[in-house]
Structure formats: C-alpha cells, structure tokens
Amino acid sequence: MYYVAAFSPVVPAAVQPVRPPTPTPCLAITFEETLARLRCSSSGSIMHRRGPRGVSPLVGTVLFLGITVLLAGTLAIGVAPHLASPSTATPGQALELEADADRDELVFDLVAGNAIDVRELEVHVTIDDEPLEFQPPVPFVGAHGFRGAPDGPFNGATDPQWRPGERAAVRLAGTNAPALEEGSVVRAHLTVDGQTIARLVTVAC
Incomplete structure (x- = not known):
C-alpha cells in the first residue's frame, strides 16, 4: 500500500511597509534666548543664596542650563523655526537688548560701532511675536503706551x-499691549532710513 502526501503551497503574507516614526516637534531655542535665561537665573534669588539650602537648587539650575545649551545646538528646528533667528546687526555695529518684566522696561545698549542719530531711527518691538500696540516713537519725551520719558x-x-x-x-x-511678563520673548527691529541695522532678541526676566 502506498501513501501519497499532499502539500498545500504556502502563500506568504503580504508584507506591510514599515513607516518611519513621526518625529516629535521640538521647540527651537536660540543661543541668545539661552544666554538671556542664564542672565535671568544669575540675577535671581537662587544664585544669591548662601548655605547648604542653596546648593541643591543651584546645581539643578546649572544642569538645566547645560541641557538647554545642548538642545540649542542640536534642536534648532521644529514647530517654530522663526524662533531660531538670532540677534544680528550690521557689520561694525554691536547692540544688545534687555527686558525687565518687573519694571516693564526695555533697555537697548549700543556696545560698539558707529554713533546713531536717533532722529533717523525706528524701533519696532514684538512680545511673543505680537507687535506692541504702541511702538516707541524715538526720540520722545512722552508718548501713548509708555510711562514717563x-x-x-x-x-x-x-x-x-x-x-x-x-x-x-x-x-x-499698562495701556500698551501685550504685557511684558517674565519669560516673554522680546524682539526689536531697528532701522535707520529704512535700512535694518539690528534685529535683537531677548527673554524678559
């Protein structure tokens, strides 16, 4: 007696294409914003404490800033690439911007370069990408949206x-908007006779 074995052909299952994982958007952090946050931290109460109780917060702050600097160098793209535009100035000019949330104050520092005639200067400020309702009409003594001279x-x-x-x-x-709050990203575009001389960015302390 003979037995005949019957084999059914094995049909391979359809191979589904492997899709790469969707990258998680990351927040763009500029080097200027990192330095501004460092400046805010260094002027705060944590950095001025003395004794054992001030050591742990200080170490945590330093570690956080180290990670932030690393991210600033590697994750400069993401859902808000416009945040990655650093402060710039025309060759030969060096300007800095500081923002004090407690005093509602913006400070512009001409560090180096040629003298600027402020009568020909225009300053356009945004807070968290929203333009100020009243821009500073420099030079001025009193103006809507600003306190004092x-x-x-x-x-x-x-x-x-x-x-x-x-x-x-x-x-x-207080009649100006948006309000300047701690952590707000402040940008200033400075022009003379329609020509850009500086684009500045900082974080309000």
Whole structure:
C-alpha cells in the first residue's frame, strides 16, 4: 500500500511597509534666548543664596542650563523655526537688548560701532511675536503706551546722537499691549532710513 502526501503551497503574507516614526516637534531655542535665561537665573534669588539650602537648587539650575545649551545646538528646528533667528546687526555695529518684566522696561545698549542719530531711527518691538500696540516713537519725551520719558538718547530732550557705551531705555505703560511678563520673548527691529541695522532678541526676566 502506498501513501501519497499532499502539500498545500504556502502563500506568504503580504508584507506591510514599515513607516518611519513621526518625529516629535521640538521647540527651537536660540543661543541668545539661552544666554538671556542664564542672565535671568544669575540675577535671581537662587544664585544669591548662601548655605547648604542653596546648593541643591543651584546645581539643578546649572544642569538645566547645560541641557538647554545642548538642545540649542542640536534642536534648532521644529514647530517654530522663526524662533531660531538670532540677534544680528550690521557689520561694525554691536547692540544688545534687555527686558525687565518687573519694571516693564526695555533697555537697548549700543556696545560698539558707529554713533546713531536717533532722529533717523525706528524701533519696532514684538512680545511673543505680537507687535506692541504702541511702538516707541524715538526720540520722545512722552508718548501713548509708555510711562514717563525714556532714558538716554531715546529721550527727546537730550543729545540725539547715540554713542557706543550708551544705554537707552523705555518703560511700557499698562495701556500698551501685550504685557511684558517674565519669560516673554522680546524682539526689536531697528532701522535707520529704512535700512535694518539690528534685529535683537531677548527673554524678559
């Protein structure tokens, strides 16, 4: 007696294409914003504490800043690439911007470069990408949306020549918007005769 074995052909299952995982968007962090946050932390109460109780928060702050700097170098793309635009200035000019949330104050520092005639200067400010309702009409003594007269060369009653080493400051009034709050990203676009001389960015402390 003979037995005949019957074999059914094995049909391979359809291979589903493997899709790469969807990358998780990351927040773009500029080097300037990292430095601004470091400046805010260094001026805060944690960095001025003394004794054992101040060591742990300080170490945590340093570690956080180290991670932030690393992310700033590797994750400079994401859902908000416009945040990755650093502060820039025309060749030969060096300007800095600081924002004090407690005083509602914006401070502009001409670190180096040529003198600037503020009568030809226009300053456009945004807070968290929203333009101020009232922009600083430099130079001025009193203006809508601002408290008191500006400091330095932005004051219309002083010398209009803004020279290296001089700082100019304006203080936002409660009638201006958006409000300046701690952690707000502040940008300023400075132009002279329609030509850009600086694009500045900082984080309010």
